[in-house]
Amino acid sequence: MSEHGTEQGLVEGSGGAPDRFTNPGLPPHVPRSADLDERAARRAERQVATLFSVSMLATVVFLVAYFAIDQKTYQFIPGIGLASLSNIVLGVSLGVSLLCIGLGAVHWAKTLMPDTEVIEDRHPQRSSDEARQDAVETIVAGGSASQLGRRPLIKYTLGGALGLFAIPLLVQLTGSLGPLPKADLSTTFWRRGMRLMRDPEMTPIKLSDVTLGSVFHVMPEGIDKSPHVLEEKAKAAVILISLPPDAIQVPKESAWGVDGIVAYSKICTHVGCPVGLYEHRTHHLLCPCHQSTFDVTRDAEVIFGPAHRPLPQLKITVDADGYLIAAAPFLQPVGPSYWERG
């Protein structure tokens, strides 16, 4: 490969003229008005000083406002709306005090500090050959002085010790961070006979309450008494939808529901967001995170978006008192996919 290296580069010239233009060097320095005119310099000085003074003033405003303005004062400000007065006054005064220091310093540098360009030479990054040689020799000499190469017993035991010492740290970390998943991902709080409860009111739902076209966000009965409420809710959330019975196109879906009322897991099979948006006209459920769309009339099959699997259906029925209950727990894992899901 290396022989190609030299082919890259300048275009070869001919005809007596040089191949390249020569660098004309720095253009002549043009002094600024403040460099030559004392009045301009004084003006610049005053401008810088004014900016620094405004900064000091703004700091005073901040201190006064910090003590004077109550946290709970709200003020209507055109263009912003109702806003915390304290936040706005503190923020603006702090901002102005900082900004004016900055503007003053930059203005000072641009008008009064020298603007003659300075030339500094560069040197190649590469060290000299002697320095490189010296480094190599030091390493080689040190290596052989340690006799590592000639004492294999030390070499292999050291390698073993260094190779092993990290293992306890890894074991501690992986062994103690969390429990094994076991069946946790494949089971939910739902049990046969649990009532469907409105979320978040936690009141049971009577079959007669479910009018055609209505939608309920549902949790299993007793989930609020669970020791791990959020963890259980993250798996057990269900959406209950009342469809016109003839709209349902899958016999299993009708069989698992009650008179066109069907219950589906609300946890998206993509990455687990709650599938909260129901479109009444089309009977589509839409996940607001990544727009996976599920058709409720076809057993919550994915009709669009990045999810692959349909939402699992919860088999429901009606108890003796006319309340909706689960006829069985979820028969497949809810939520996002994972390797052991099968």
Added chain:
Amino acid sequence: MSPQSTPKGAEGLRADDLTLEEVAASKSRGGGLAGWLDDRTSAAKPTSYLLKKVFPDHWSFMLGEIAMFSLIILLVTGTFLTFWFVPSSGKVIYNGSYVPLKGIPMSEAFKSTVDISFDVRGGLIMRQIHHWSALLFTVSITVHMFRVFFTGAFRKPREINWVIGTILSLLAINEGFTGYSLPDDLLSGTGIRAAEGFIQSVPVLGSYMAFFLFGGAFPGEAIIPRLFTVHVLLLPAVIIGLFTAHIVLVAVHKHTQYPGPGKTNENVIGYPFMPVYMAKAGGFFFIVFGITTLMAALVTINPIWLYGPYDPSPVTAGSQPDWYMGFADGALRLFPGFFEFNIFGHTLSLNVFIPSLIVMPLLYSIAGAYPFIESWVTGDKREHHLLDRPRNAPTRTGLGVMAISFYLILFLAAGNDLIAIKLGLSINDITQTFRILLLVIPPLAYWVTKRICMSLQRRDHDLVLHGRESGRVVRTAEGSFFEVHEPLPEHQRWALVQHETLTPLKLTATVDAQGVRRKSTRRERLRAKVSSFYFADGVQTVSPAELAAAHHDGSAREALETEQDSGAPHLSAEEWVGQLHGGADERPETDAYASHEDGTEGGPTSPS
């Protein structure tokens, strides 16, 4: 030292200052705090070296400074926030001063964030400065990265610093994600929920990794404190370490500079740190801090009290991550679901795994590897301290714009629901369109950008050869009209002619002198192909001979050039002819537009 002593302005004032010898004499006693320090640290030499260090001036060099200053602002405001923030998932009932949330159960993390916003004096402004400067940090890193890429500042000897910068950029967006997840509000909790889904999708190990990370089932009580440690300790430590290395390498390499008169690969021209850059950069820190603070005062960001505490069951429509996670979220939205497979009783969820956990490291790895790819293609082993003008590296610029367009489409796809709502369009159509655009736009962007760069190069070429249009129209003795073109002054011309024309590598004979086939020719053929992809249609840089030829392409020009060069102000009508390179009927072979396509333009000096 009195300002009255000289009427000559700042220049005179500076002339009045003590000379270095006088300063040295006055301080030679070696006393004072500085002397005390130097006695113990020998700091005098490095101090004067650093204070004299020269930095070149250009607005685009401030982009990296914005990132550096935002980092400092983040450290300051972040430290403030830790004094009141409680990184705990412990359940409490809110009873603070924000009425709509009263009586609602929530985590301590959420409650303390609401308290910072409403009950800690000046707490809201600190929170908002912190969040705004996090956005500014990631924006400025990204744009700084663009600047470094398009000007070729990543070339030798700066490849290591490019890699460090790439890692810093990746760490910065993850630092941002861990930060905005801490308040445990509904929006960020939904983000963590999705992140848990990402981790579950890892083949074989996914559910174990998720349970280890979350300390059990999602959400658990472990994730907020763990994210807190990562956000305030682990990532900042790594970021500060790499940032320090980044800055030290900038100092070691000395800053790159744009080409211009006087600037060479062996020098750096600019202003010394003391006093000019101390004032300019120091002042700029206050400007960045001030503007961030004004934004924080006037524009609400992340009003978590409106989102409410996290609950796995509800969700807000239009959930979006902060901007820098947008491209990953967009990838997740565009990746079709049929990439989930069932193999041997196991679920392989590539529809989640690839966009969420592969795309980001992959894109960053390609970015990090680019300097090494380009140096392999060019075979260029020299150090480069003079920046390229983007147009002078059309293929690189095209590739860069291609990458940006790819990124931007993913970014826009993360807002497909908002676009659908605002424009009243079908979300399905928009998503499908983005899927197609993601494959179509980047190559198109590459091609268009490359052509634009080459056009700009030809314009430069033309400008050097034929000069500026002066607006003066002259009638010749024959009765034809021409506009007079004025040659570029030397200092202006230099920026247009200083760069090299790169030509593709050519394959040497595949058979050596003894008639034996050489090895590894396939690798070299590939290299020659890529090199030709990069440089085959390059536009030649104007050489002096070419310029001379352009001036001499008419019969009556010889005498005229001399006259013009000597600065003769008035030329007779006949003599104008020699300067009329822009004339309508004057299209010699050396004209910039005449024969670029076959590469034979450029007069006698051009290689054929």
